[in-house]
Amino acid sequence: MQSSNSTSKIKKSFKKESANRTDQNQPDKTSSFVCEIPLQVSSLTEKSINRTFEASRQLFNACLGECKRRLSLLRDSKEYQKARSLAKNDPQRQKLFQKAREKYGLSEYAMHAYAGKIKNSWIGEYLGINLAQKLATRAYQATEKLVYRKAKRVRFKSKNQLHSIEEKTNKTGIRWKGTGVQFQNYFIPGIFDQRDPVIQYALTKRVKYCRLVRRQIRGKYDVLSDGLFI
Secondary structure, eight states: OOOOOSOOEEEEEOOOOOTTOOOTTSOOOOSEEEEEEEBOOOHHHHHHHHHHHHHHHHHHHHHHHHHHHHHHHHHHSHHHHHHHHSOTTOHHHHHHHHHHHHHHTOSHHHHHHHHHHHHTSGGGGTOOHHHHHHHHHHHHHHHHHHHTTSOSOOOOOOTTOOOEEEOSSSSSSSEEETTEEEETTEEEEBOOOTTOHHHHHHHTSOEEEEEEEEEEETTEEEEEEEEEEO
16 A cells, blocks of 8 residues: 655634534534544555455445435324424424434434444444444434435445544544554554644644545555544
8 A cells, every 4th residue: 555645734624513413422523623644554454444444334334224214214104294294383393303203213323323233243343333333423414414405315335435434532443643543453653754843733732533534546545544633
């Protein structure tokens, strides 16, 4: 796997927390930035990374399929149909929609539980519970676009179409540690100039979580670390 020649870069990120976020385990968002660092990946580590990305892709697709199934049941339910017949300013309308969601388990929390069951298969050899729940959240958020008519369809990920995986925090699983990424039993060193003031600034800050990004360049994959810093 080739190392990236792109320079490390910082991108300011001042995103406000979504009003409809339901993941209570996700820490409150604060002003932060992303520091992207290419990694020096050995052939042995590359195989493990590829297996983890494939397991992640299959779990994401399973969660997305389950979300779509539950959404279909919800839309066919009596509660949903009755809610649609009510005026938008009718207080019963939202209550019926919520009742239908609870009945068919269309919530981020319910999808976390579903991902936990899938993780108990062979997928659990490669994914921790936090990573599995983050993938479930991505599938749920994609389905939410269908719910609110922000998208006409959501797509499953074909092989090699999942380009990033991340943890909830920097405490377990994939995490930034000193000058590189701790991934399972492997330490993957970062590639950067220690004299770079941008890198030196980033390394003095607390890391919220670490994201692995896989990009295909000239037919070969580069792996980078996107660390979210505060």
